[in-house]
Amino acid sequence: MITKGRQVIQHWYKQKNWQQFAFQQEMEAAYLGGYSGLLNAPTGSGKTFALFLPFLVDFINKHPDTYTTQKNNGLLMLWITPLRALTNDIRKAMQEACDEMGLPWHIATRTGDTSAAEKAALKRKLPEVLLTTPESLHLMLAQKEYPKLFNNLQVVVIDEWHELLGTKRGVQVELGLSKLKALSPKSEVFNQVPEKDSGLMTQNLRLKIWGISATIGNLEQAAEVLLGNNFPADQIRMVRANLEKKLDIQSIIPGNVENYSWAGHIGLKLLPQVMEIVAKSKTTLIFTNTRSQSEIWYHAILDNYPEYAGIMAMHHGSLDNELRNWVEQALHAEALKLVVCTSSLDLGVDFRPVDCVIQVGSPKGVARFMQRAGRSGHHPGAVSRAYFVPTHSLELLEGAALKAAIKRGIFESRDPMLLTMDVLIQYMVTLAVSDGFRADELFNEVKGTYAFADLTRNEFGQLLEFITTGGKTLAQYDEFLKVEIENGLYKVNSRRVAMRHRLSIGTITSELSIRVKWLSGGSLGTIEESFVSKLKPGNTFWFAGRSLEFIRVKEMTAFVKKSNSTKGLIPSWNGGRMPLSSQLAAVFRDKLDEVAHGIEKDVEVLALKPLFKLQQELSHLPQSHEFLIESFKSREGHHLLFYPFEGRLVHEGMASLLAFRISKIRNASFSIAMNDYGFELLTDEDVPIEDVLEDAGFFSIDNLIDDIQHSLNANEMARRRFRDIAHIGGLVFTGYPGQQVKNKHLQASTSLLFEVFTEYEPDNLLVRQAYNEALAFQLEEFRLRAALQRIATQTIILKTIERPTPFAFPIMVDSLGREKLTTETMEERIAKMARRYGAEGVGEVDETRKNRKPGITRKKGF
DNA sequence: GACCTGCTGCGGCATG
Secondary structure, three states: OOOHHHHHHHHHHHHHOOOOOHHHHHHHHHHHOOOEEEEEOOOOOOHHHHHHHHHHHHHHHHOOOOOOOOOOOOOOEEEEOOOHHHHHHHHHHHHHHHHHHOOOOOEEEEOOOOOHHHHHHHHHOOOOEEEEOHHHHHHHHOOOOHHHHHOOOOEEEEOOHHHHOOOHHHHHHHHHHHHHHHHOOOHHHHHOOOOOOOOOOOOOOOOEEEEEEOOOOOHHHHHHHHHOOOOOHHHEEEEEOOOOOOEEEEEOOOOOHHHOOOOOOOOHHHHHHHHHHHHHOOOEEEEOOOHHHHHHHHHHHHHHOHHHOOOEEEEOOOEOHHHHHHHHHHHHOOOOOEEEEOHHHOOOOOOOOOOEEEEEOOOOOHHHHHHHHOOOOOOOOOOEEEEEEOOOHHHHHHHHHHHHHHHOOOOOOOOOOOOOHHHHHHHHHHHHHOOOEEHHHHHHHHHOOOOOOOOOHHHHHHHHHHHHHOHHHHOOOHHHOOOEEEOOEEEOOOHHHHHHHHHOOOOOOOOOOEEEEEOOOOEEEEEOHHHHOOOOOOOEEEEOOEEEEEEEEEOOEEEEEEOOOOOOEOOOOOOOOOOOOHHHHHHHHHHHHHHHOOOOOOHHHHHOHHHHHHHHHHOOOOOOOEEEEEEEEEOOEEEEEEOOOOOHHHHHHHHHHHHHHHHHHOOOOEEEEEOOOOEEEEEOOOOOHHHHHHOOOOOOOOOHHHHHHHHOOHHHHHHHHHHHHHHHOOOOOOEEOOEEOOHHHHHHHHHHHHHHHHHHOOOOHHHHHHHHHHHHHHOOHHHHHHHHHHHHHOEEEEEEOOOOOOOHHHHHHHHHOOOOOOOOOHHHHHHHHHHHOOOOOOOOOOHHHHHOOOOOOOOEOO
16 A cells, blocks of 8 residues: 555655656665665765655655644754755755645754854754754754754764765764764663564664765775664665766876876876867866865966856865855856866765866875766766876876776775774763763763774773863863763863863864955955965965965955966965875776786877886886886985885885885985885985895884884874864864964964873873874875785885886976975976986976975985 | 875854
């Protein structure tokens, strides 16, 4: 028999003239069956309705006669997204559906954009559906009597779970869910875990938890993390959309690879080819890897293709929100033909008009490239078109690797974070701020999460002590005594502490930046202090796609006016440095192995043939069982080049490690340079590399941690990590909104705390976390270990070379920028380098490098 | 306080 709910939905589908996909039906069955789990579906696949509609069917089935009149049902569905903008879009879609079906419901959002009045209204009258962010959920948990809000809660949805998984925001979500589970009726089932598929379903578990995730390498684990390790295994389902998305990927191949840049990261040489594609497409997104790169590209297009003025825009994270919103709307309205952007457009609203995506430079990962490619061709059945633009010759092989990886269905995993004590401390204080908590209860709830499954009672005790007394070290400072214990209830009584805590909920930390404003008012975005300090009044710089004259800085604001000059500096920002993912790196090595075996089925490989031929002549093309080391002498000293093809972070760690191990045999100091493919050790000493290689321990993983601690400034890395940890854990207060505490002070205070802890309480959990994070994320220890183990099985090919090879050249050029101060421009120096080594084959280096000033001394290994 | 190519994301008071 067809239920009332199904009937209503079917009718609605018909009116909409929509078809229901198989996975949507599967999702509905799982939902109505009372399951929780993970929906694996890409954006633009109707995933929102795949979850929302079953929820409506369920409700209508339960209230078949009153669903059109019944109001004030309390909060039934909580929908969490990582992006504020998404909450608004989804709200609109849901509200429209409810209106059309005659449900008199209120769908609301609650984010940082919600006004105080609206927030108060939400408390008085709960909406049926609330869309919010992880941070706002925790702010709700910091309110008095918060459990009342969730009295009627039926389901929590975590949208874009893959984006949160692997971050501290993800851990925050886990903790939030653990509380919602504990509040839900029959929550005791969470402590009795039946066998999976035992056939005995734990009945009446009312709260359902569903995650929505794009495809990642560890979907099963993603579901485990989401639901926690105390979730009844018989109530978990995985629903996969399996929508065949047609993807058309092409690499843009430079006309003459031999003359294409051997090094560089900007890629402007291919501008004409790129613009040909743009001209042929309706709407194009050009993705660049850095904010300054998008400014550079935008500027170059305006210079060379002035006809794009007015139909082209830019989008990146340092531009003002107003500007970005305008761009997004204009994209929707088909008013733009081209947008140059960074990953700020990776996620978010669907831009239907977009029919072409161009990726400039390595996307560094398969999943990221897929995500971006998917921004084009959103119509059902449409083909997503994506182009890859290499910024230097060897990068072209990444194009072949990307295609192969996608064909093989390889995706990166998102590794969940474990035992992040800073996030737990923040959560504990959050609960203490509202209704307070009892230690044993909370310990059990928290143990149910994936992140804190291994938390010991002793560690938990240390955290309790920390928030009540400041712990061993800080006990004498009042400001760390936040939480009081009253009859076993941990509670914050001070209004000041409570207020300050609410102000600092969240796990995202960022540097203080300088706002760019017109003299006449109106803000453009933000730039960094270090860039502003280079400017003198009257200087011109390019930002937000405009030529600006710098007037002055006042109170963290740089005032500017319009400039007519077409030349000017382009700001750079200090963003994160992403290494090539290990999955993409592995396929890249496969491709290289094919090359070494003379397999030339890829257009990219075919185009690169002359380059590889030269590599073979000058040195060697390593097969997968070989590890290439090149050595040569120059006026600069002795160069050793290693090629693990394992991403720059691993190379940085391995370079320091090997330098340290060499120095144990022979006293020498090294300069280090690296890119995603390999690294260079440069020294004045004549290192007997053959002897060093004979030493079995050279690539060994024995004493790895110890050697790393000696070779790298591990303390410094941990100290920097500790800054964020101290912020999140609430050890420092970053100031009231609009009057941030100066960075210098914060640095000084976190640095001081780090030292105090290290000295008096070396086993402090937060300090330990800082070291662990440095090891895991800065050094990618796990990957480094795997790489060393791989190398240990490979045959080492040591080649003495006369001049830099195609493999070596990009690494050496990267190191140029770090060399001693000279008056030569980058262009002159590269030309000189090419001449010096008689590298006729060496193509020109990227245009934009010409203007870069040489600066700063070369980085010392240790 | 280092970065030299270097991303993204959120949140926020005081008061009788």
